[in-house]
Amino acid sequence: MKTISEILALGPVVPVLTIDDLETAVPLARALAAGGLPAIEVTLRTAASPAAIKAIAAEVPEAVVGAGTILNPKHYEEAVNAGALFIVSPGCTPELIEYAKKSDVPFLPGAATASEAMVLLRAGFTHLKFFPAEPAGGTKLLSSLAAPLPMLKFCPTGGISVEKAPDYLALPNVPCVGGSWVAPADAVKARDWGKIEALARAAAGLRK
Known part of the structure; x- marks a missing residue:
């Protein structure tokens, strides 16, 4: 079992996926991993999500599949x-x-303020999701947190595009960003896995 630090170090972007059609799950994960983004977050926002996670975990060993939008221990x-x-x-x-403290499966909790980050740090979490990144203050807020809370690392997610990602990745407390642009809905619907692999490869190159 990889630690959350090791998972976030797998690539500069963690694709955030909302999967409606179970049949797209495996080829989508394969395309993203082939492009250099093996850490994948599947949000629990659709009826197909649990089965999609199960299929990716079973059939795409090159991917490290996680579950997002976890709101309570039952979801976990x-x-x-x-x-x-x-x-x-x-x-x-x-x-x-x-619940997370009792689980062997690593947890990336979300925080949007310094106070929330401090509570999670006190609980033993040093890697946090910064959400919603752009509405919550974006790179300016994260940059301001780096000095008083240098022990924390953030994966900002929410409103981040390929154009904005480099500014986040330039920050010392950001090992990666979460983004959905690498798997646009139209490409998934068209089963254009080549396009998605190309987008993933471009995203993987954002940090050398």
Whole structure:
């Protein structure tokens, strides 16, 4: 089992996927991994999400599939049972913290303020999701947190595009960003896996 630090170091971008059609899950994950983005977050926002995680975990060994939009311990348990190798939440609650501490599957909790980040640091989490990145203050906020909280690393997600990603990745406290632009809905619907692999390869090259 990889640590959350090791997972976030796999590539400069973690694709954030909302999968409606189960049949797209495996070829989509394969295309992203082939392009150099093996760490993949599948959000639990659709009925197909648990089965998609299970299929990717079983059929795409080159990918490290995680589950996002985890809001409570029940979601956490369901995602782990489906095969998720890491868990991502948009925020955090005391219940999630306690459950995560008992689980072998690493947790990336969300924070949008210095106070939230400090609470999670006190609970033992040094790698956090910064969400929603752009509305919450973007690179300016993350840059300002680097000095007083140098022990924290963030994966900003929310409103980040290929144009904005380099500014985030230039920050010392940002090992990677989360983004959906590498798997645009029209390309997924068209089963254009070549285009998605090319987008992933371009994203993987954002940090040498």
